[in-house]
Amino acid sequence: MSDSGTALMQQLYDEHAAALWGYCLRLTGQDHARAEDLVQETLIRAWRHRARLDESQGSVRAWLFTVARHLAIDEWRTKRSQSEFSVAEVPESREATDHTDQLLLSWMVADALLSLSADHRAVLVECYFRGASVAEAGRTLGIPAGTVKSRTHYALRALRLVLQERGVSA
Incomplete structure (x- = not known):
């Protein structure tokens, strides 16, 4: 090399x-x-x-x-x-849930999150993935609750656009 x-x-x-x-x-x-x-x-x-x-x-x-x-x-x-x-007889169906589509979608969302700014990604992680309230997210991130709300709004819009560009219906 x-x-x-x-x-x-x-x-x-x-x-x-x-x-x-x-x-x-x-x-x-x-x-x-x-x-x-x-x-x-x-x-x-x-x-x-x-x-x-x-x-x-x-x-x-x-x-x-x-x-x-x-x-x-x-x-x-x-x-x-x-x-x-291959089997000689078709097995009885068990109503198993296939989570493949959900898993692939979660990978695509995680990948799309990486294209957001650090501030937008941080509020989405706190509010949606960690389940924090607006006030809790504000305390964790060191920003006012109103800023959390505003950033969340714009972050979701940006995330929706990224997903649409990648062919994922949001």
């Missing part, structure tokens, strides 16, 4: 590895080994497609997260197809 290639990968790692690790942990349901594998494979793909890492072609972090998400989906599909087998 050339010195410039090493420097590029070191910069990529320094800027994005922590966020990519956290994202992969969420994708794998907190499975550290699988998350490590996803991060490693994502960074290998980044190495193989170094030309794609030019910021002028779009967000590098968004590209990395998309690659990680696709790898996780591919892994899930492979495991599912390996666990399927």
Whole structure:
């Protein structure tokens, strides 16, 4: 690997590895080994497609997260197809709930949240994911309740636009 290639990968790692690790942990349901594998494979793909890492072609972090998400989906599909087998009789149906669509949607929302500003993301995390009231969120974030309300309003609008751009009906 050339010195410039090493420097590029070191910069990529320094800027994005922590966020990519956290994202992969969420994708794998907190499975550290699988998350490590996803991060490693994502960074290998980044190495193989170094030309794609030019910021002028779009967000590098968004590209990395998309690659990680696709790898996780591919892994899930492979495991599912390996666990399927043919049977002589159709088994009785158990009314099992399939959460695949909900899981994929939650990944897409988590990915879309990363495109919001830090202030907007913080109020949405406090109010919607942690279930804090406006007053509690204000205390936690160190801002007035009115600012929490305003930021939440604009953050939801921005999130809706990002999801619509990505083809998710919000």
